[in-house]
Amino acid sequence: MPVVPMTEILGPAFEKRYGVGAFNIVNDLTMGAVLDAAVQTNSPVIIQVSVKTVKMFGAKLIQKMFEEMASNVPVPATLHLDHCPDVKMIKTCLDAGWNSVLFDASNLNYEDNLRQTKEVVAMARKCGAAVEGELEAVRGVEDGVGSETEGEIVPLDKCIEFLDQTGIDSFAPAIGTAHGLYKSAPKIDFDRVRQIVSKRPTPIVLHGGTGLSDDVFKRLIAEGCAKVNISTMLKITYCDGYRTYLEAKPQEHDPLKLMVSVREKVVTMAKGFMEVFGSVGTANAVCSSGKSNGESVDF
C-alpha cells in the first residue's frame, strides 16, 4: 500500500474513537517489526522517529527505508518526526518526504510558540505534510528532549485559540502523562481532553504511553486521543530481547537468528498495544486496497 498521509489515519480513528499506535522505532529491524505487527492485526500504524534517531541515520535514509517497507505491506502507514524543537531539522525531514512532524516549541512562551507553529504549518502544507502541535512540555526527558519538572498549564481558551490560529492537525496537551517509566500512578486529566475535544474536534495525542493501564488507554481514546505514542516500551523490549537471547545462548554467533528473535519480541509488544488501542481490523477504514508481498523468510 502506498504511504498514507497522517490525516487519513487520524481522521477515522478520531471519529470512531480508536487509537493508532505511534511507535518510536530505532532502526530497520524495529521499523519492520512494527509494520509486521500492523499487518498481523490489520491495523493502521504510525512509524515515529525521535530526533536522536534521525541524527544517527539521516532523514533521507529513514524516509527511503520507510517508503520501501510501507509500500510492501497491505495496511496504511505514515512517517512522523517526534518532538522536534529545531525548525531546520523539520525542514530537512519535510524536504525528504516525511508525512508529519511534531513541532515542539513548548519551551517558548505562548506568543512565540504560536508564531513559529504557524510558520511550520505553512511549511508542512507546501509538502502535503501534517503538523502536531504542543503548548506545554510533556513531563519527563525523552531522547535528550524535555524536562522532569511540570510545566505551566495553558488555559482552555488559549488552547482553542492556538488550535484555531495555527491550523495544526493534532494536538498534544499536558494531561498528566509523562515520558519514561512512571515512578507512581499518574494522575490523568481526562476532563481536559474532553473539554478541548468538545470545543474543537481535533485528534489528541497521548504522549508517555508506556506504563499506563489498559483502562487509562481506553478511557483517553474514548475521549479523543487518536494517536498513542509508545517509545520507552519499544526500547526496553528491543534491548532486553538482545540481552535475554545472548544470555541464554552465549555460544551463538549467528546475527540473523539473534535479530529474528528480537524482532519477534518487538512484533508481540506492538501487537499487544494495537489490541488495547482498538485499532485491530480498522486498516480498511483508511483504505481498502493494497497488496501484500506475501513473502516469508526462514532462518
Ligand SMILES: [Zn+2]
Ligand atoms: Zn512525547
